[in-house]
Amino acid sequence: MNRSRYRAHPLVLRCVQVRRVEDITPRMRRVTVGGPQLGEFTRDGMTFPAFDAPMFDDHVKLIFAPGGDIADAVPHQSENGIDWRPSEHRETRDYTPHHHDPAALEVSFDFVVHTSDRHAGGPAEAWARSAQPGDDLWFVGPKASTIIPDDVDEMILIGDETAVPAIDRFFTERPVDGPARAIITISDYRARQDILTRTGDSVTWVLAEPGDRDAFTAAVASVPAPRGVGYVWAAAESRALLALRRHVNRDWGIPKSHSDITGYWHIRDDHGVDAVAEADTSTSPAEIGSPVPWLATRAALKLGLLDAVAAGPRDRGELADSLNVAAAQIDPVINVLLDVAVLRLDGDKVAVGEYGERLVDDDHAREEFDSLYADQVLALAGLADAVTARRSAWEHSTDTTLRRHVASAADRYDELVDEADGLTFLMPALARLPLWRGYSDISIGGPAALVVADGLRDGGVKASMRIVEEAEPLSALRRADSQGDKDFGEEWTRTDVMVLASACEHRTDDEVIGHLRELVEIADSLILVESTEPDALNTRATEMALVHLGAVGVPPRTQVDIERLTTAAGWSIVTSTPLGWGVDCIELTPTES
Known part of the structure; x- marks a missing residue:
């Protein structure tokens, strides 16, 4: 995701009511909803801005609870954002507002009626088929607009x-x-x-x-x-x-x-x-598949095999020559990938299969097999021995920590910077916090440093800002600075406040404590922007928690873990404010001697 291509909006949960239902075509039903929560409104003592969807492809997340209580499905709303909590019945779908009338406090959504059987479609289609004036509809968003x-x-x-x-x-x-x-x-x-x-x-x-x-x-x-x-x-x-x-x-x-x-x-x-919605969250047992296709796909991407056949079918011998490998070495890889539709045969030649097309054209799909995250997955092979030795699986397999690894190579840190772009949508909440009013000089470090700097600037924070990191991470951040207007430095110097943004996730506990101790000597105030609880909409959260354990030796950190680490480093928590999606802004001050 490129931050410069999006303008983030405050994340607000709204409840509206159906006003009109009309069939635009035999396959398209328009449902117009409205109500006071499309304007500025107050809920639980908190005031929220009016709904706004300024771009043609803005989308909101409609919330349904088939067979359950909608109160259990909607997210928790704080003054600054939302948090998705676990829900047994929640189903969400993204829809584009067709028309927004701020004066009438109305917005319309068009639903394609794919099926003739009213029970055969998804929850959004089923809701649209039965919608009547007065029915409630809950939604969140839009979270951002394309630029x-x-x-x-x-x-x-x-x-x-x-x-x-x-x-x-x-x-x-x-x-x-x-x-x-x-x-x-x-x-x-x-x-x-x-x-x-x-x-x-x-x-x-x-x-x-x-x-x-x-x-x-x-x-x-x-x-x-x-x-x-x-x-x-x-x-x-x-x-x-x-x-x-x-x-x-x-x-x-x-x-x-x-x-x-x-x-x-x-x-x-x-x-x-x-x-399109979240992946299937069924809890029914699934057969544990072999890791061999995953490893074969990873090898194919690293060798350039998929890219080599993307332009057209290739003879096996010609393909092996182009990759500078022996045919006998590449044949077993090809045969496994034929079985899982990453590759297919076109006569006697090897071509891209149905799943392989996705890997060729979708960078996010490739990252599952050929990325820093994939390397962390691979390190889990040594997890049993690592936990016995009280080390991370990453350190056990590489003899270095994940932090030292990414700090030694800008291209590896690049991946952390790209991943941190997801925090863009939380920046309006961060910039609204009153704590920024007292600062004129802000230093920011961590993979999300650019996201925070741009978010604060877009949110009206007038302080000067400086991005601080070690040499290779700083090089990655310089390259990623699409606006080209940042001040960069390799050393932390005394400033009004220091901000660490997603800086703890790739460090071991000892490395977090060590880094924070370095800063306590030169800062009167420190702010952490870190995840402290899982996002219930992330259906891979359980899997990712294990990968995090393998990477840094501990599961994803909670608020209690953050307090333990900051206390050990000589800091005390002043405030902790949820920004949404399980991410908190934690304000720290040095502990008095």
């Missing part, structure tokens, strides 16, 4: 029926000057809508079944490349977008800064359809 670069000459918008509300809103509100072209696949020509265009615009409707990858790809391939500097926005079934990403980035040469391609829904294994 389209100023140099765009032409917009190209691509999507299926689920993208129609956002595309229609784009043409109505025109957030970008210049011509725009839209290509929309629909399963029935009755799904077409009147879209407001002007001279130079075009809207092309293509008949195709929902999720038909070949038809979707063919429709896009027939479109000429953008004229001048283009920006491509696309939303459709997740897998149908895989080839599109490759076409946009490689064939059209559109950089990632000028494209936004998002999976809006996916085809379920039972051949049903549903909006």
